[in-house]
Amino acid sequence: MSTENKxxxxxxxxxxxxxRFPITNNITITPDIQVIFNANNNSANSTLIIGTLRTVFSF
Structure with missing residues (x-):
């Protein structure tokens, strides 16, 4: 059975x-937005909008 059939x-x-926003040589902030249409392969599901803020500290 192919993956397509599954x-x-x-x-x-x-x-x-x-x-990516470098704040200093050791700190970077990366805001992220994700939009998911037809979540779970179901057109009846609402569009999802997800925001993330990642901070990286390098030592």
Whole structure:
């Protein structure tokens, strides 16, 4: 059985955008936004919008 047969009619689409802001030589902040259409491959599900703020400390 192929993967396509197991997945079926997949319609979920994920979009992601992020940008890296160096604060200092050792600290970077990266805001991120994700938009998920047809979550769980179900068109009846609402669009999900997820925001994340990542901070990286380098030593």
């Amino acid at each position: 997945v079926g009619n997949s319609t979920q689409t994920n979009l992601e955008a992020f940008i």
